[in-house]
Amino acid sequence: MANQNVIEIENLMFRYSNYPVLHDVTLSIQAGDMVSIIGPNGGGKTTLLKIILGLLEPESGKIQVYGESPRTHMGYLGYVPQHSRFDEQFPITVFEVVLTGRLEKRAGFYTKQDRRAAIEALEKVGLSEVTRRSFQELSGGQRQRVLIARALAGRPSILLLDEPTSNVDAAVGSMLHELLEELNKTHTILLVTHDVGFVDDITNRVFCVNNHVHEHPADKLDASLISAAYGNQMRMVRHDINLEKSKTVQE
């Protein structure tokens, strides 16, 4: 299992009508990796994720998940979309959302195993208490964990998360961070994020997607990484120094 290439991409190209999004992408991801995919908006992060998921077909190049086309292995991939894109008024409970992670092609009802898998998944993300609650009543961070549980319910070996920390506060962000670290012991994880700071210390690899894909070393967070992620027209805000306090100290 160790060092096995679970995802392999070679010379991949993708375009939306006339607008090329991904150009000559080559990368491979090994079992147990915690990969961050960063890059500016419009750079193709989400597109890359959707190609790996099999939702989009590349124009040319090779994409393989466990040595085969992503579509044949949809069950290996657990997708966690952004929680903020859901309908606020949809009448559905937490348990029902997680059960959709067990949905099958055949008509009919969920089995006992399906229910057990959903309960286990909710335990893993620490939401056993809100199982019967309505999805709409939950906070952003709880909803994000419900969506992680939904992906886990399908027992995937790779988790793909699209900006899991968008629209949640810092405390929730660090809790998600711990959860992902825990899940990484059993799952290969791909995170799409523009939040470089958040994933840095749990990530072992960073890919920057900006039409091309480059791998960066994940061990140091410095100015070049930030400018690669956000572009060059940026200044960094030093939250570690409080100007008002330092002024009064000088006085």
Added chain:
Amino acid sequence: MLQEFFAALADPSVPFIRYALIAGLLSSVSFGIIGSFVVVKRISYIAGAISHAALAGIGAALYFKHVYGLDFLSPLHGAIVAALSAALIIGLVSTYSNEREDTIIGSIWAIGMAVGLLFIARTPGYVDPMSYLFGNILLVGRQELILILVLDLLVIVLSILFYHQFLALSFDEEFTRLRGIPTRLYYVLLILLIAVTVVLMVTVVGIVMVIALLTIPAATAGLFSKKLWQMMVLAGLFCALFTSLGLGTSYVLDLPSGSTTIVFAGIVYLGGLLFRRLKQLT
């Protein structure tokens, strides 16, 4: 006052009131189920286009019946064919083509009505289009009732069989597709079921007001439901209540039944909204 209505229900010389009530109660089950899908998936404009396009079939059925003496044809038959065709076109266009979906829907809406009125204009004898636009319970015969029952059962069975697929599709289409579910196929199936459902009540409330009866009970139920199936049950009960109240009141006060039904539905929905608002404030 109500006794008058119950007496009419029992009176064998006026079977149409009984038929209309039975048609309303039967269809309410489908309206609760499909109406809830329409409301949570936010596609009531698609239901609107399908129901209006049904007029093309109604007009065509009337025309062929009178001009070619096809006595077995009922306007309901035409409505089913037209509604299913409109649904198929909308479903396929919105899933497989790059055309602007709302433009197609608007066109089908208007073209359907235009074709229907042209057929009616060319049908010998006098046909009042108002009956079909706003409903006329005199149009519900024994034969129609049997057809309504069969279609109603079809909708109920299919929605129960594919409940989880439809629920998942409405909640998160992308994720559902990742589970290997052919979501486009299910979406087209859902729209076809909407078409069948709409036809059930065309004779009772008319094609213009049928979408109100599809969406208002579901929207009202949605105010009080945590789960989709609860919303469906509640919507079905609301729908049955509105049609019975509408029918009874319209009979006693000699008013158009469709309009009376919709006004009742509207009042309860506004009341429900107000109730929830007050509950949120306190």
